[in-house]
Amino acid sequence: MKNKNDIKETLSHLDIFKNCDKQTYNTVTAGAVTQIFEKGKILFVQEEQAERYYMMISGWVKLFRETLDGAQAVIDILPKSSIFGEMSIFNDDLYPYSAEIVDNAHVISLPLATLKSEINKNGTLTMNMLRHVARHNNKQGKEIEHLALQSAPQRIGCFLLRLIDQEKSGAATLHLPYDKTLIAARLGMQPETFSRALRKLRDATDIDISGATITIENVKNLENYACMNCSSGFPCKDLKKIA
Amino acid sequence: MKNKNDIKETLSHLDIFKNCDKQTYNTVTAGAVTQIFEKGKILFVQEEQAERYYMMISGWVKLFRETLDGAQAVIDILPKSSIFGEMSIFNDDLYPYSAEIVDNAHVISLPLATLKSEINKNGTLTMNMLRHVARHNNKQGKEIEHLALQSAPQRIGCFLLRLIDQEKSGAATLHLPYDKTLIAARLGMQPETFSRALRKLRDATDIDISGATITIENVKNLENYACMNCSSGFPCKDLKKIA
DNA sequence: CGAGGGTTTGAAGTGCATCAAATAGTGTGG
DNA sequence: CCACACTATTTGATGCACTTCAAACCCTCG
Numbered sequence: 001m002k003n004k005n006d007i008k009e010t011l012s013h014l015d016i017f018k019n020c021d022k023q024t025y026n027t028v029t030a031g032a033v034t035q036i037f038e039k040g041k042i043l044f045v046q047e048e049q050a051e052r053y054y055m056m057i058s059g060w061v062k063l064f065r066e067t068l069d070g071a072q073a074v075i076d077i078l079p080k081s082s083i084f085g086e087m088s089i090f091n092d093d094l095y096p097y098s099a100e101i102v103d104n105a106h107v108i109s110l111p112l113a114t115l116k117s118e119i120n121k122n123g124t125l126t127m128n129m130l131r132h133v134a135r136h137n138n139k140q141g142k143e144i145e146h147l148a149l150q151s152a153p154q155r156i157g158c159f160l161l162r163l164i165d166q167e168k169s170g171a172a173t174l175h176l177p178y179d180k181t182l183i184a185a186r187l188g189m190q191p192e193t194f195s196r197a198l199r200k201l202r203d204a205t206d207i208d209i210s211g212a213t214i215t216i217e218n219v220k221n222l223e224n225y226a227c228m229n230c231s232s233g234f235p236c237k238d239l240k241k242i243a
Numbered sequence: 244m245k246n247k248n249d250i251k252e253t254l255s256h257l258d259i260f261k262n263c264d265k266q267t268y269n270t271v272t273a274g275a276v277t278q279i280f281e282k283g284k285i286l287f288v289q290e291e292q293a294e295r296y297y298m299m300i301s302g303w304v305k306l307f308r309e310t311l312d313g314a315q316a317v318i319d320i321l322p323k324s325s326i327f328g329e330m331s332i333f334n335d336d337l338y339p340y341s342a343e344i345v346d347n348a349h350v351i352s353l354p355l356a357t358l359k360s361e362i363n364k365n366g367t368l369t370m371n372m373l374r375h376v377a378r379h380n381n382k383q384g385k386e387i388e389h390l391a392l393q394s395a396p397q398r399i400g401c402f403l404l405r406l407i408d409q410e411k412s413g414a415a416t417l418h419l420p421y422d423k424t425l426i427a428a429r430l431g432m433q434p435e436t437f438s439r440a441l442r443k444l445r446d447a448t449d450i451d452i453s454g455a456t457i458t459i460e461n462v463k464n465l466e467n468y469a470c471m472n473c474s475s476g477f478p479c480k481d482l483k484k485i486a
Numbered sequence: 487c488g489a490g491g492g493t494t495t496g497a498a499g500t501g502c503a504t505c506a507a508a509t510a511g512t513g514t515g516g
Numbered sequence: 517c518c519a520c521a522c523t524a525t526t527t528g529a530t531g532c533a534c535t536t537c538a539a540a541c542c543c544t545c546g
Contacts, residue, residue, distance in 0.1 A: 046474065065388060065474035073388050073474065090377030096384065119370070126369045127362070133376045134333030140383040141339065145308060145316050147390045148431045152534070179492070188391045193534055195494055231289070231308040231316065395502070423525070436502055438526055454511090487546105494541070501534085509526070516519085 007032050007108055010057065014083060016128045024122045031111040036104070043085075043099040043107075050088030050095045052109040056080045059105025060178050063097045074185040077102065077178060087133070089116045102178050142230075147188060149229050152197035153204065155187045157226025160207075160214065172219055176212040201225070250275050250351055253300065257326060259371045267365045274354040279347070286328075286342040286350075293331030293338045295352040299323045302348025303421050306340045317428040320345065320421060330376070332359045345421055385475060390431060392472050395440035396447065398430045400469025403450075403457065418456040444468070 011017060011029050020028075034057070037043070043054065046065055054061075056078055063075040063084060075097050078084060088095050089112055119126050146155055164172045176183060184194035198209065205222045208215040216222055254260060254272050263271075277300065280286070286297065289308055297304075299321055306318040306327060318340050321327060331338050332355055362369050389398055407415045419426060427437035441452065448465045451458040459465055 067392060067472040067474045068470070069472050071392060071472055073391055075384070075387070087377065087380065090374060091381060096381065119373075120366075123366055123369065126366065126373060130362075130369060130373045130376060131333060133373060133380060134330065137330065137376060137380055137383065138334060138339065140380065140387065141318070144318070144383065144387055144390065145310075147387065148316055149310060149314060181492070190535060191493075192495085192536085196534090199494095227311075229310040229312050229314055231310045433503060434525075435504080435527085439502090442526095489546085490544095492541105492543080494539105496539080497537090499534105499536075502532090504531075505529085507526105507528080509524100511524070512522085514519100514521080516517100 007034060011055065011108065011110075013081070014055065016083070016086070016125070016132050018128055019124050020122070020128070021124070024118055024125055028114050028118050028125070029110065030114060032108050034106065034108045036106050037101045038104050039101055041101040043101065044095050045098040046095055048095050050085060050091075050093050050112055053083060053085035053088070053112055053115070054099070055083045055108045055110075057106040057108060059101060059107075060103040061105065061107075062100045062102045062182065064100070065097050072185070074182070074188075077182060077186050079177065086112070086115065087136075088112060089119070090133075102182060145231060150226075152187075152189050152193050153201040154226045154228070155189070156183075156194070156197055156201050157205065157222055158230070159183065159187060160216070161219075161222060161226060164216070164219065171215065171217045173213065173215045175214065180212075250277060254298065254351065254353075256324070257298065259326070259329070259368070259375050261371055262367050263365070263371070264367070267361055267368055271357055271361050271368070272353065273357060275351050277349065277351045279349050280344045281347050282344055284344040286344065287338050288341040289339065290337050293328060293334075293336050293355055296326060296328035296331070296355055296358070297342070298326045298351045298353075300349040300351060302344060302350075303346040304348065304350075305343045305345045305425065307343070308340050315428070317425075317431075320425060320429050322420070329355070329358065330379075331355060332362070333376075345425060385473075388474060393469075395430075395432050395436055396444040397469045397471070398432070399426075399437070399440055399444050400448065400465055401473070402426065402430060403459070404462075404465060404469060407459070407462065414458065414460045415462055416456065416458045423455075 008025075008029055011032065012025070017025055017028070031052075037059075043061070044050070058080050060077055060079060061082075061084065062077050065073045065075060067073070084099060085095060093112070119129055146158060150158065160174070163174050163177075180194055181191045184191045187194070189197070201207065202209055205225045206217060207222060208217070251268075251272055254275065255268070260268055260271070274295075280302075286304070287293070301323050303320055303322060304325075304327065305320050308316050308318060310316070327342060328338060336355070362372055389401060393401065403417070406417050406420070423437060424434045427434045430437070432440065444450065445452055448468045449460060450465060451460070
């Protein structure tokens, strides 16, 4: 359990609060509360009146939209230290997507109203929001490109590359975060396609797969394969930086 | 030919300059010049050092990115009163895409440097940029959804709906702006696919096609077909609002 | 051990891309 | 005004990638 000071400490690392003066910071974080949610919990649904925005401390959330015929588009699956729901202030105060916890999670939520009113008053905060939104923009741009130009195995490769932390030239081991069906949805493909595409990727790049654990001996190899028809040069650099 | 006052007048309608004080406005628009370009003119290429941003007065520009293997992804094709290149200030001052005139055009260009420095000083301008970027975000989000969930005929239908100005329930006539090959690229499909998909759309929705002129007797019909698996309800409302 | 969800595999279908060629349109110079 | 050249658009045939439907296989957990 976190107390008030812990919460403030955690929040202070967020991009959008960088360099903010004490006063503003205190105002904006005033209504913060932490909560624990289990897998399956729906935090909010799209088009609902937006009251609060959220920050992940641990666990994973799925952001998605549903179409009239019931199909679901997974927009993103966010790890810890990501924030979401904050874009509602530019969307007539309606959530632009739904959010569901997909792995037991610890989150902080904050009121949108104070953020919104402070943005109108405080220059630094506004600049931070601007930078934040602009980055998000870049990320989405890449996403569009990937959907249009990459094959299923390449999209998986790109996804794996973004999971690798260190920039080591040698081998890397990682294990997949949430379940494979979800990853498939995140990458816009069917579970079956994911399974087959992963095998194809293995055959093409000498990565090793055992269950949810993947070992990549030669990262460069994977980069060559995955980033071949991506415009942003090799390691999709911009995508990794962004929460 | 526009003189200095005409230019300022034109620019004052831009979203990003809304409500700005005289002082700021004059500073930011100081280096504005208008130019006329012919079809085929490349204004700038991706990753190039960004010095200026642009506003279309007439004609069309194509924004695109090229991948390592030479494939081209058309990001957007913008009509008059759109601005572009301005996002470079959040992209390390490099243009995030290339821009090519696709129809003889009249444009105003402005220096990025002043915009950037003013944004740091002026609250209203910053807020405007923020709103601008946030809208762009919404638009891109929809774009991703469309790529993932809509069929080729549906994407064309959606494109047509966005071209219809009036919200009349009856018939609507419109003619396609730039050539069909470009529309196909904009929608992420091959020209052949476009041609076939357009026929399929015609068969499904009773629209009438003769050359570049399209008559839609029953708009609701088209909406039903095109927006069926789109999450943003019927007439893709948000997309239309944005330049 | 047995139930149930996640994952893989197989077979068949669909949609879009690609290659190739015919056709329609457009602008040119004679 | 016509013939030619050139480009846009359409049409056909074929192939590949991903989806869909179905069934088997795991694996975990009660």
